[in-house]
Amino acid sequence: MEQKVGIIDLGSNTVRLVIMKITEDGAYTLLDEQKETVRLDASVEAGGLLEGPAVEHAVDTIRLFKRLCDVNGVTRIIGLATAAVRKARNKQRFIELVQQQTGVSFSVISGMQEAEYDYIGVVNSTSIEDGLIVDIGGGSTELVRFEHRRLVHATSMPFGAITLTDSFLGRSKPKPDDVNRLNEFIHSKLREHAWVAFPDATLVGVGGTIRNVAKIHQAKSNYRLPLLHGYAMPFADIKSLWEDMQDTTVSQRKKMRGLSDDRADIFLGGMAALVNVLEFSHIDNVVVSGNGVREGAFYKEVLGWRGGDRDVLDTSIENILKIYNVNVRHAQYVARLSIKLFDQLATLHGCGNDFKKILYAAARLHDVGTALNYYNHSQHTLYIILNSQIYGFTHRELVLCALIAASHHKDMVKSYARHYEGILYKDDAEKAQRMSAILRLAESMDRSESGVVKDVICSISDDYVKLETVVNGDGVLELADADNHRSYFKKIYDKDIHIAKL
Amino acid sequence: MEQKVGIIDLGSNTVRLVIMKITEDGAYTLLDEQKETVRLDASVEAGGLLEGPAVEHAVDTIRLFKRLCDVNGVTRIIGLATAAVRKARNKQRFIELVQQQTGVSFSVISGMQEAEYDYIGVVNSTSIEDGLIVDIGGGSTELVRFEHRRLVHATSMPFGAITLTDSFLGRSKPKPDDVNRLNEFIHSKLREHAWVAFPDATLVGVGGTIRNVAKIHQAKSNYRLPLLHGYAMPFADIKSLWEDMQDTTVSQRKKMRGLSDDRADIFLGGMAALVNVLEFSHIDNVVVSGNGVREGAFYKEVLGWRGGDRDVLDTSIENILKIYNVNVRHAQYVARLSIKLFDQLATLHGCGNDFKKILYAAARLHDVGTALNYYNHSQHTLYIILNSQIYGFTHRELVLCALIAASHHKDMVKSYARHYEGILYKDDAEKAQRMSAILRLAESMDRSESGVVKDVICSISDDYVKLETVVNGDGVLELADADNHRSYFKKIYDKDIHIAKL
CATH class of the missing domain: 3.30.420.40 (ATPase, nucleotide binding domain)
Incomplete structure (x- = not known):
């Protein structure tokens, strides 16, 4: 029920x-x-x-x-x-x-329970292997170190954004001496927990302070995804924001793009905690987690989940397929055919395992947009993938997945890749097109959504790629439909395709 | 089931x-x-x-x-x-x-049954009062005249895009004489049905020909909504497209933005039928209907619907509220409070009944975006309203409804209105802001989603508007939340608000 x-x-x-x-x-x-x-x-x-x-x-x-x-x-x-x-x-x-x-x-x-919920909230919504979770609250800060996704240390510090602000900084522009005393205070507390130093890990920030830091950072760079969970920032940027911030009054902070009004007065206390932990940890990469105590409590107390065993991406996609009532069988046929094509065309597309994972996810999700409206559903697939809280992808991977999935009829990569330029790597758009050409073939081969094409064997020649299909039944229209992608394939791979029954 | x-x-x-x-x-x-x-x-x-x-x-x-x-x-x-x-x-x-x-x-x-399905498909998905439906198929063209939404005449003509192309024009560039013979042929057929002349009505086009005409028209004007149903064009534009078209070969037409490849060869036959009917009818306004025979058959044979009694907009919104599982009670409370405010603030906002209808719909739909993701749900509300096939609105009304509904937390009108400039009238953006300020107040007054604020009585003074509320229970946080919109209200209406319990 x-x-x-x-x-x-x-x-x-x-x-x-x-x-x-x-x-x-x-x-x-x-x-x-x-x-x-x-x-x-x-x-x-x-x-x-x-x-x-x-x-x-x-x-x-x-x-x-x-x-x-x-x-x-x-x-x-x-x-x-x-x-x-x-x-x-x-x-x-x-x-x-x-x-x-x-x-x-x-x-x-207790502080330890809070830290454990943070851990469960984070490892079930990111695929980070080694991390230091920092959850800065108003009156306490939880720290959790996990390695290979297992919790190894946790503690709760008795300071937070409000208490640090009130005890050291005051509500408006702080004095340099006060900042120094505060830094020394936090460092003295951290020295009791040497494990907080964790140089090659990712710092995973939880709570209002980090969310506001990320919003300010996104506003400055005109970031194109309206998404905080998984947003990555280098320590250097946070440090320089902190330096600028120390020179501001509350009313200046209230006008700052990205910073909430009702956090402007206690923001410096929170940032001080964040920056000091970062310095102590020697970590360079910071990622925001939208999930913390509440989500951890939900996962543990309601769903019965624990630590980091779960495949986060897979769990998340299954959840989305259920929410949107997607025809899972068809999605699975298309995903399987896509992977068969991916593997056999490896020398042509030159994409690695990261793209294989993305293509597989894109194939499973390619029809999710029909839940919104069958018409223009490719467009809606793009929108839903970008906006449905898919866990386990970086933002770049998420954008690639959306572009590939949305291009199962028509090339959306061309028109949208530029919009996400700052998020994608240099060759990503071309690689996404190569993946989408594969997805199109696979999708057409399952036009009747019933697994008629059971297998496909590719042989690559100088001018063309031969796709020999193992068909259950006649499959005339499936193969004819796949053949419609001949010119797109030619454009992307510079080779013809010959489709035949084995 | x-x-x-x-x-x-x-x-x-x-x-x-x-x-x-x-x-x-x-x-x-x-x-x-x-x-x-x-x-x-x-x-x-x-x-x-x-x-x-x-x-x-x-x-x-x-x-x-x-x-x-x-x-x-x-x-x-x-x-x-x-x-x-x-x-x-x-x-x-x-x-x-x-x-x-x-x-x-x-x-x-039979042709008459086909025409009846067209009629049922059209009147249940548009709110046009008086119309001439023209469904141009490959081998026949159905014509239906309806007045006050009742079918008064219908017929099926034994010509369509394919037969006209084959009998008169040939598949490539036609000769002027052939076009003249074709025009005369269609006119001679139409003269048997004097009722096709219906000057003040709207011509409702059904079928591939009109859809392609609309796509070409949208591509030329860079139209911002990816929506054909309800798209309006003046006769003059169709006529001038027809004149340009007569000078094209199939391969030129295949390259034309908006025109499908597999229709390029028979497109002139279809356009000839459309233009001749338009001339004979003396109608200036053409609207595309995405719904025709299939939808009419679905409405009649499956849902048991008939003619034009149904309130199309209301039926359509109810359908969407069900599909997205919206909390209908809260939506209804907010809609009711919005209308109470609209009526009492009439002298301030100066909007007429068209906006009242739009505000009411926007209030019912304001939370629909949560179905996609609670985070950024205002944004998703915008997207869903624009893309969910809401029937009974013009495109302009649809855009206004989306902008108002999406602005229930934060002003989206400002950032999006320019995008839809070509679709909106001159003062629409300001009016939409006035409506969204009302929606915000109503939404906050029902923050607990339980109808705590039962009524609101407005009195307008020179400097401020007093909102006296009839509250069931304490309502402290509802009224405090409404009070948060004070500065937005001031910005839009140039008046303070004083909120109190009656």
Whole structure:
């Protein structure tokens, strides 16, 4: 039966709700996400007690979120309270109050649990092998080191964007001395965890600070994908942003493209944490993860997932095929034929295993656009692949997959590749065309969507490629349809094709 | 139970298959469409008998389509044979042969039945009041006159794109004398049907000829919507295209942007029919309908629909809300509040009933993008509205609806209106912004999606608008959220808003 689950994450800076839907066939999808900036931490700092207007605001918000869960048919709510509540002296009383006034039960999770959820959230939505996860919250920062996708170290530091801002920097332009004291403070804490130094790994950033850093970075470069998860930045850029930032006031930051208004005051505290961890870790590559504690809790507590065994890309594509109700058999026939052609035409296309993986995914997804509208479905396939949260690809791979899949009737690579110039490598467009020529042949050979063409054997001559097909039944129209791609194939590979039955 | 229906239309030029899915809740959607150019007519003309390679090609195609129906779980196939079979001396034998070899039963429908299906297809997918439908096939042309959406006259003419080309023009550049003879021939036929003259109506074009005319027209003007259904052209443009066309050879036509290769040879015959009907009718406005015989047959035989009683826009939006599984209650609350605000702020926004209709639709559809991905869902709402075959809007209305709906969080009008400049009127962008400011308020007032704000009473002063709300429960966060739109409202309406409980 279809099931809906709400996850409410009561943090120091914001309260967030996600509502996930899990359909009968196991596909899951995000239905709603809400956030409200509550700054619960402020009231703890004032004496270790949760009280006053921030508490009222939090209760009102949770009540609203509960109502949203109710009207959406949510049958299970997972309430997670993190650092702000963890640190409060009256946390038990507070949790009872919330329960009484809203009907939602919260568990106060430990810093280590928070770190574990981060880990599960990250390794199930990226295919990074070795990483250092840094989740900067309002009142704590979780660090996780994973190697070969296994968690090896985790810790929770008792500082975050709000507490660092308040203890060291103040809300407007900080003084250089204050920044130095802050740097020394963070480094002293990090020195207790030598494993944070992890030079060849990728730093995976979770939380509002890194998301805002990425948005600023994207705005500066006019980035073409409206996608944060998986966005990569070099440390040098973050460092130089940090240097510029130290010279800004809150009101200047509020005007900055990419930075949210309601984060402008505490942004420097968060950036300081990020930059200091980066320096200490000696890591150069930073990647944003949109998934963290909430998603990790969903994967673990609802789907029963754990660590990094899962093939993230494959799981993600299967999920999308289910969500969009794609004819999986046809998709699979086309994917299989595409790979047979890819392997046998290797000397012609010169593409490696990265493209093989992308072609396979593109073949499985080539018809996903029909879910939106059969007419112009290639175009919709492009749009859906770029916008459906496919996990396990880099942004470049995602764009290539979309271009190849969308070109199964007509060449979209030519018209779109330039749009994504900054994301693609130099020869990517031509390689994508070579892949799309293969996909077209495979798609036509399965025009009747019933696996009529069971196998194809290629022999490459100087002028032409002979494609001998093993056909189940007559297959006249399948082969005639494949033959229609003769001129495109010639254009891309500079060879004729001869299609015949074996 | 979910049901899938295949409709195969065996015409003189092409054989076409559509597969429609009807879900349990009555939503219907196009799953697949296939066409194969078979030119069955050619073999009739050669002595009135269907025989030879075109027949074999047709049988192979129907067999492939049958297989596609089978693998897609189609439980009912409606086979319709039109002019080519209708005119053949051996039609009974042919239908039996097809049945034996493919398992698909075809009904040979009369010209009048064909015209009626066209009518049902058109009036259920456009909101045109008075129209002349012209469906130009390969071997026949159906004409239907409807007034106030009721069919008043219909006929089927025994000429089409193929037969006119073959009898008068030949396949390449025609001679002026031949064109004159052809014009005289068509006019002589039309004179038997004085009702075809219908000066103030809209000519609704159905079939490959008009679709190709529209594609050429769109390519010339760099039209920004990839949408043929509902595309409008003035007669003068079609006439001048016709004049240019008479001077082209087949190979020149094959290179023409917008014109399909496999129609280049018979395109002049089709255009001649179109232009002559237009001249005879004295109609200036031409609109393309993507829906004709197949869709009409689907509406009538599967959904049980008839003539023009249905509110096309409303039916279409309901269908889309079902397909995308939208939270209809929330959509309806927001739509109701939007209309309350629209009516009371009439003196401020100065928009008429056309915008009221568009705002209402936009409010119902504002969250449809979440079906694709919750993140950036406003953007996806824009994309889905523009690409989901919403019937009953002109293209301009469709673009406005998409812009308003997509601006329920952030102003998309500014960034996109210029893209659709050629489609929008001069003040449309500003009006759309005024509508989107209303939609934002309404959307925030129903933040909890549970109809907490039941009513709103506006009073307009010189400097501000007071919005007094009738609230069920506390509504603190709903009103606070609405208050966030204060500065946008001020920018658009140059007035503050004061939101309060009544």
